[in-house]
Each structure stands twice: as C-alpha cells, then as structure tokens.
Amino acid sequence: xxxxxxxxxxxxxxxxxxxxxxxxxxxxxxxxxxxxxxxxxxxxxxxxxxxxxxxxxxxxxxxxxxxxxxxxxxxxxxxxxxxxxxxxxxxxxxxxxxxxxxxxxxxxxxxxxxxxxxxxxxxxxxxxxxxxxxxxxxxxxxxxxxxxxxxxxxxxxxxxxxxxxxxxxxxxxxxxxxxxxxxxxxxxxxxxxxxxxxxxxxxxxxxxxxxxxxxxxxxxxxxxxxxxxxxxxxxxxxxxxxxxxxxxxxxxxxxxxxxxxxxxxxxxxxxxxxxxxxxxxxxxxxxxxxxxxxxxxxxxxxxxxxxxxxxxxxxxxxxxxxxxxxxxxxxxxxxxxxxxxxxxxxxxxxxxxxxxxxxxxxxxxxxxxxxxxxxxxxxxxxxxxxxxxxxxxxxxxxxxxxxxxxxxxxxxxxxxxxxxxxxxxxxxxxxxxxxxxxxxxxxxxxxxxxxxxxxxxxxxxxxxxxxxxxxxxxxxxxxxxxxxxxxxxxxxxxxxxxxxxxxxxxxxxxxxxxxxxxxxxxxxxxxxxxxxxxxxxxxxxxxxxxxxxxxxxxxxxxxxxxxxxxxxxxxxxxxxxxxxxxxxxxxxxxxxxxxxxxxxxxxxxxxxxxx
Numbered sequence: 001x002x003x004x005x006x007x008x009x010x011x012x013x014x015x016x017x018x019x020x021x022x023x024x025x026x027x028x029x030x031x032x033x034x035x036x037x038x039x040x041x042x043x044x045x046x047x048x049x050x051x052x053x054x055x056x057x058x059x060x061x062x063x064x065x066x067x068x069x070x071x072x073x074x075x076x077x078x079x080x081x082x083x084x085x086x087x088x089x090x091x092x093x094x095x096x097x098x099x100x101x102x103x104x105x106x107x108x109x110x111x112x113x114x115x116x117x118x119x120x121x122x123x124x125x126x127x128x129x130x131x132x133x134x135x136x137x138x139x140x141x142x143x144x145x146x147x148x149x150x151x152x153x154x155x156x157x158x159x160x161x162x163x164x165x166x167x168x169x170x171x172x173x174x175x176x177x178x179x180x181x182x183x184x185x186x187x188x189x190x191x192x193x194x195x196x197x198x199x200x201x202x203x204x205x206x207x208x209x210x211x212x213x214x215x216x217x218x219x220x221x222x223x224x225x226x227x228x229x230x231x232x233x234x235x236x237x238x239x240x241x242x243x244x245x246x247x248x249x250x251x252x253x254x255x256x257x258x259x260x261x262x263x264x265x266x267x268x269x270x271x272x273x274x275x276x277x278x279x280x281x282x283x284x285x286x287x288x289x290x291x292x293x294x295x296x297x298x299x300x301x302x303x304x305x306x307x308x309x310x311x312x313x314x315x316x317x318x319x320x321x322x323x324x325x326x327x328x329x330x331x332x333x334x335x336x337x338x339x340x341x342x343x344x345x346x347x348x349x350x351x352x353x354x355x356x357x358x359x360x361x362x363x364x365x366x367x368x369x370x371x372x373x374x375x376x377x378x379x380x381x382x383x384x385x386x387x388x389x390x391x392x393x394x395x396x397x398x399x400x401x402x403x404x405x406x407x408x409x410x411x412x413x414x415x416x417x418x419x420x421x422x423x424x425x426x427x428x429x430x431x432x433x434x435x436x437x438x439x440x441x442x443x444x445x446x447x448x449x450x451x452x453x454x455x456x457x458x459x460x461x462x463x464x465x466x467x468x469x470x471x472x473x474x475x476x477x478x479x480x481x482x483x484x485x486x487x488x489x490x491x492x493x494x495x496x497x498x499x500x501x502x503x504x505x506x507x508x509x510x511x512x513x514x515x516x517x518x519x520x521x522x523x524x525x526x527x528x529x530x531x532x533x534x535x536x537x538x539x540x541x542x543x544x545x546x547x548x549x550x551x552x553x554x555x556x557x558x559x560x561x562x563x564x565x566x567x568x569x570x571x572x573x574x575x576x577x578x579x580x581x582x583x584x585x586x587x588x589x590x591x592x593x594x595x596x597x598x599x600x601x602x603x604x605x606x607x608x609x610x611x
Contacts (some may be wrong), residue, residue, distance in 0.1 A: 101172035102165065103556075104332075105347075105546030106158065107340055108150060108178040108257050110134070110199065110362045111406075115157035116543035117165045120556065122567040124538065126165030128157040135195060140610050141202040141453045141462060144195035147184040150257065151264050155326055162327035171328055173550035174265065174318070175311075175335040177343035177542040178258035180279035183233045185240065185251040190263065193247050197236045200402060202454050202462045204230045204239035207298075211235065214297045222375055224294060225278060225285035225386040229460050232281035234298050241299060251304060256280070258337055259306045265334050267316035270306035273336040275343075275396075277308040278387030285373065285387045285395075311338045311390035312552030312560055335553030337546040338390035341367040341398050346548055347541030348510040349568030351391045351561045356496075356506045358525065358533070359542070360515025363456070364404030364488050366495060368504055370395045378502035382458035382495075390549060391561045397504060399495035401456040403449035403466065405515055407484050408434060410451065435520055438482040442583045445470040445479055447487025448594050450602070456491075458498050459595065463606035467598060485521065489528045490591040496529060510534045512541035519574075527580035528588075535571045544568075 102125055107114045112131040119125055130153035135144040162171065184196035197203070208230040211220065220228050229235075233256065241248045255263060256279070259272045277283040277290070282300065284291040290302045309315070316334045323330040337343060341359060344350075345367050350357045356368040373386050373395045389396045408431060412420065416434055423430035448467035455461045468483070496506055511533055515521045519535075526533040538544045548563045557563040 102169040103547040103550045104158070104161065104171045104174040104328075105337075105343075105543035105548075105550065106154060106174065106176045106261065107343070107540070107542040107546065108154060108176065108261055109340065110145075110179050113150065113154045113157050114540055114543055115154070115161040116540055116547070117161050117169075117171060118538075118544060118547045119169055120551075122538060122544065122569070125169055126161040126163070127540070127543075128160035128164065130154075130157045134198065134200070137195075139203070140606075141205075143198040143200040143453060145182060145198045147192045147196045147257070147260060150196075151261065154261055154264075155322070158326040158328065171332050173314075173333040173335055173554045174328070175337035175546040175550040175553070176258045176261045176265075177337045177340045177546040178256065178261065178276070180256065180276060180339045180341075181231055181233050181236070182257050183236055183254050183280075184257070184260055185247055185254055186260070186263075187250050188252040193250055194244070196257065196260075197240075199231060200453055201236065202230045204235035205462065207235040207238035207242070208232075210238070211294075211297060215294065217380060220281070220294060221380045223284055223286075223291050224281050225373065225375065226281045227380055227383050227385070227460070228281070229383070229454075230462065231454055231460075232279065234280055234282040234294060234300065237300050238298050253306060254304055255306060258339070262315065262334055262337070265316075265322055266319035266330075267334045269315070271309050271313075271315045271336055272306040273311040273313075273338045273390065274308055274388040275311065275339040275390050276337075277305075278385075279339055280305075283308065283387075288388065309336050310392075311336050311342075312549040314553040333550070333554050335550045337549050340542045341365055342388075342390040342396050343545035343549070344512050344542040345369055345389065345396060345545065346391050346560055346564050347538065347544030347546075347568070348512050348536055349564050350510055351389075351394065351564050354505060354507045356509050357541070358492070358509050358511050358516075359513045360405060360511060360521065361513040362404055362406045362409075363400055363402055364492055364515075365398060365400035366492055366506075366509070367396050367398045368499065368506055370397060370504065374502065374504060376502060378498075382498045382502065383460045384457060384499065384502060390545065391564065392559050394561070397499065399457045399492070399499065401449050401488055401491045402452040402454060403456075403491075404488055405513075407447075407449055407451060407488060411481070411484060431514075432518075434481060435485075435518055437478045438485065438520065439476065439478040442580065442587060443470075443479045443483045443486060444587075445475065445483035445486075446490070446587075446591055446594055447483050448598070449484075449487045449491050450595075457495055461599070463603045464595070464599065465602045465605050467594065467602070469594065485524060486528070489525055490588060492525075493528055493588060494592060506531060508532050508534060510536060510541075512536065519572075522572075522574045523577075526574040526576045528584045530576050530581050530585075532576070533574045535574070537569045537571045541568075 102117050102119050104117050114129045116127040117125045132149040132153050179199050181199035182196050185193045208228050212228050253270050256276050258276050259270050263270045278285050282294050313336045314333050318328050318330050318332040320330045344359045345357045348357045350369045356366050359365045384397050386397050419433045420430050446469045450464040451466035455464050511522055522533045548560050552560050
C-alpha cells in the first residue's frame with residue numbers, strides 16, 4: 001500500500017512531468033513550448049483551461065491528493081500570470097516526511113499477558129507473550145495472582161513487542177484489556193499490599209450471602225447487571241475488610257488489573273472504564289456511575305475505587321522510568337481500555353446484534369453485543385450479566401466456562417509428557433501435537449468441565465466437580481482428547497440455548513484467542529453450535545480492541561464502532577456440517593442432563609474434600 005508521503009512525492013513528480021503517469025503537457029523539460037507563449041491571450045486562456053482540465057482529471061482518476069492550484073481567475077489575467085503559475089507548478093515546496101505512528105494493545109489474562117503493536121490498517125508490527133502462575137494459597141476456593149509478577153511480565157512483553165516492531169512506526173498510544181474481578185490493594189505510594197485475589201477465587205461466600213440478605217438478588221441485578229456471586233470484586237472487598245482489616249486500613253485504592261497496569265504505566269490518577277467497573281458488581285450499568293446503594297451495603301467507600309470513564313479516553317502518558325525500561329516514548333498516551341471480553345468483541349467486529357465473540361483461551365467465553373440492556377428474570381436465573389460494551393452505545397452479555405483451554409493445559413501437564421518433549425525438540429506448539437491426536441468423529445464420552453473452583457454460567461456452582469463419563473476399556477487417547485474439547489463446547493452450547501430463551505439470539509460466532517488458531521477446534525464449534533464460526537485475520541482481538549480504544553484517545557477515528565467495522569477482516573468461515581450437527585444434537589440432549597443428575601453427588605464430594 002502506498003503511504004501518504006509517497007503519494008505526495010508522486011504528485012510533485014506528476015506536476016513536473018517526471019512521473020511516468022503524468023500527461024505530456026509541459027514539453028520534454030517541463031517548460032511550456034515556445035509556440036504556446038506566442039499565442040494570443042484568448043488562445044492562452046483556452047489552452048490553460050484545457051491543461052488544467054487534463055491535469056485534474058488525471059489526478060482524480062488516480063485518486064492522488066490534489067497539489068496546490070492557484071485560483072484560475074487570478075492566473076489568467078495576463079501571459080505573465082500564466083508563466084508565474086507554471087513556474088510555481090514546476091517548483092513545489094520541499095516535502096517534509098511524516099513518520100507513521102502505531103498503536104499498542106495489552107491484554108492481561110488469567111495466566112499470561114500479550115502485548116501487540118498494530119499499524120493504522122490493523123496489521124501486526126510486533127507482539128510478545130509472557131506467562132505468570134496462578135497461586136493456590138491453601139483453602140479450597142482460594143486463588144491468587146502476584147500483581148508484581150503481572151507487572152514485570154507486562155513490561156517484558158511490551159519491551160519485546162517494541163523491539164520487534166522497530167523504530168519506523170513508534171507507538172503513539174496504549175490501552176489495556178484485562179481479566180475481570182481480580183483486585184489488588186495498593187497504598188498511597190502505589191505499592192501492592194498483598195497478592196491480588198483472582199477472578200477464579202470464591203472465598204467470600206459468606207459476604208455474598210450477606211449482600212443477598214440485605215438487598216436481594218433482583219435488586220442488585222437490576223442495578224449492576226450482575227447476579228450476586230462471590231467471584232465478583234465487591235464481595236472480595238467485604239472479605240478483606242472483615243478478614244484482613246490491617247491491609248484494608250492501609251489501602252489507598254483497590255485496583256482491578258486493567259487500572260493497575262495503566263497506573264503503573266503512568267496514569268497517576270487511577271481510572272477504570274465502564275465495562276471493567278461493571279464487573280465489580282458495584283457499578284450502576286444504566287446510570288454509568290458507581291452504585292452507591294450496593295457500595296453502602298458492602299461498607300465500601302467510593303473514594304477507594306478508581307474513577308469510572310468511557311473506554312478510549314486519555315488518562316495520562318507513560319512514566320519516564322517505564323519508558324526507559326520498555327522502549328516506549330514518554331509521550332505515549334495511555335487510554336482507558338476495557339474488560340477483555342468487550343475488548344475482544346470490538347477487535348473482532350462484534351458491534352451489532354446477533355453476532356457473538358467466542359474467546360477460546362484459558363477460559364472459554366462467549367460475549368454477545370446488544371443494542372439495549374436486557375435485564376429480565378431469565379437472564380438472572382441463568383446468571384447472565386448485562387453491562388456496557390467498550391464500543392459506544394451498546395451493551396453486552398457474557399457466558400463462560402472457567403474450565404476452557406485450561407483443561408488442555410491440565411491434560412498437557414499430567415498426561416502429555418512425551419508430547420512436551422517432542423514439541424521442544426521439533427520447535428512446535430505442544431497443543432498442536434495434542435489436538436492432532438483427537439478422534440475424527442464425535443465421541444460417546446461426556447466431560448463435565450467443572451474443574452475450577454467455580455463453574456461459570458449458567459450454574460455458578462462453587463461446589464461442583466469435573467466428571468469424565470462413558471469410559472470403557474477400549475477408550476483411546478484420541479477419544480479422551482476430543483472429549484475434553486467437546487465437554488467445554490457442550491457447556492458453551494448450553495449457554496447459547498439459555499440465552500435464546502432470554503431473548504438473545506446468536507446467528508454467527510467470531511472466534512478469537514489461542515484456540516482460534518486451530519481449524520479443527522473451529523469446525524468442531526460450528527458443528528456443535530449449529531451456526532457459522534468465523535476466524536479473523538487478527539486472532540488476538542482483545543489486544544486489537546484495546547489498540548482501537550487507544551486510537552480513539554488520540555483522535556485516529558470518530559468512534560470505535562466505526563473503526564471496528566472498517567478494520568476487522570474475516571479470514572475463513574466454518575459452516576456447520578449437517579451430519580455432524582445431527583450427531584451432536586443427539587449427544588447434547590444427554591449432556592444437558594449430566595450436571596442436574598449428578599449435582600447433589602458432586603456436592604457431597606466437595607464436602608468430603610473440604611473436611
């Protein structure tokens with residue numbers, strides 16, 4: 001693609017007659033032939049009008065930027081005026097080269113962080129990924145993350161992406177997409193006071209029950225768009241206040257990971273976007289401000305929370321020390337980003353109703369865009385939330401299974417020692433080797449993907465456990481691999497069916513995340529969901545959505561919605577295969593009864609493990 005500077009240089013050559021595409025109107029040296037000068041003023045006017053018409057038509061046909069043209073009325077008053085016009089046309093002013101600027105999106109997930117640099121056309125210039133571990137401090141349901149490890153991994157990923165992109169397209173703005181609910185307390189000096197309580201953590205069960213007794217499920221849902229659950233941030237803050245009062249007393253701000261990373265980057269007055277604020281269960285999703293009624297019931301002072309803002313707003317510039325460590329310029333603008341699911345929707349072009357994004361990562365999460373908030377009893381009964389999209393004037397609902405790609409990681413770490421060794425020797429992704437072993441047909445094995453401390457929607461059960469049912473002595477390794485992937489997708493199909501009952505219908509799914517790189521996985525989803533599944537040219541759409549938000553903050557486009565519609569490009573469409581769809585419809589009817597049938601038995605196992 002020709003850049004703007006090249007087009008301007010070409011336009012100058014066009015005027016001089018040195019471009020191969022220029023019309024032959026200036027003679028061999030670009031000067032007006034002598035016989036033209038000797039013509040009468042009337043002839044000169046006619047000749048010049050013809051010349052201008054030819055020149056402008058040629059420029060218009062090539063869609064080149066028009067060169068400066070003096071008003072014809074002034075230039076045609078005399079032959080000397082014609083000569084001045086031609087002289088000005090042949091000697092354009094020196095052209096100043098303008099360096100292109102790029103955008104960075106950072107996505108801090110549950111177990112790792114990605115940093116990706118995009119140019120204005122959405123093409124990747126540099127990227128990097130760094131992992132960090134989940135921490136299980138002991139009691140069942142407790143899950144933590146070291147926020148300092150997240151910050152160090154984020155700096156390393158940014159630095160590597162900047163080095164990979166080079167200096168031709170320096171980063172102009174940066175925004176952060178991140179996991180939700182995870183919260184870390186920081187003191188007045190910005191130091192973390194303890195590990196972050198992770199989104200997977202369900203320790204504040206009693207505090208969630210207190211909120212339900214005080215306000216009731218429907219009241220909290222109608223205000224915040226979220227059903228009461230211990231995974232959300234507000235119950236976690238209540239737990240800290242009761243169980244760690246010394247830490248609570250020292251806390252200046254409670255930050256989610258998006259606002260924590262932005263704060264460490266240089267946004268000294270912590271800010272949180274509306275989508276991330278909503279995931280605390282303490283934000284009014286209609287009025288778009290902190291919900292005083294919920295916070296007062298929880299005993300949380302609003303001053304301890306970051307200021308809520310729309311996504312895509314400037315909130316600071318990169319700290320000079322951070323700039324030195326990462327290779328970013330201290331002039332880089334920091335913008336409000338968003339919750340990773342709405343950011344992924346933006347980056348995958350999910351900015352209209354009926355289209356959903358499936359983020360296939362550690363967690364498998366389907367997010368649907370809606371023109372209006374949907375807050376009804378069916379949504380509440382199935383634990384479906386409703387909150388602002390990062391794109392303007394839209395809402396989203398989110399369904400998920402905490403046990404997504406993490407189930408394959410469990411398999412990798414416990415049963416794929418040989419595959420890991422081969423992958424290291426061959427320099428390939430171990431997951432490609434694992435998935436390549438998967439059975440070629442739907443299995444008769446049913447995996448209930450409840451391997452994490454809480455299940456995700458629709459059950460939100462903190463006591464359920466994972467199940468592998470249907471094993472026989474002839475079950476193969478390949479069948480188990482496929483069954484693990486099928487189990488996650490049965491759970492996601494269940495969510496889609498229940499969303500339809502709530503009045504939210506999905507007719508197309510756009511896939512992002514690590515799993516979106518697998519054609520096998522996407523075709524399997526299309527067959528199990530019964531709708532087309534689309535892959536995109538940018539599979540890491542959460543980073544792309546954050547980059548779009550960064551671009552909005554520096555005025556690169558009028559709206560993020562418009563940017564997504566223009567920049568997101570479809571790579572491949574996986575249509576449902578009728579025979580496979582029929583087989584999966586039959587099996588889904590069996591799967592749908594699995595959890596309700598085993599629920600009480602699984603809860604007994606939980607009590608045994610907790611004793």
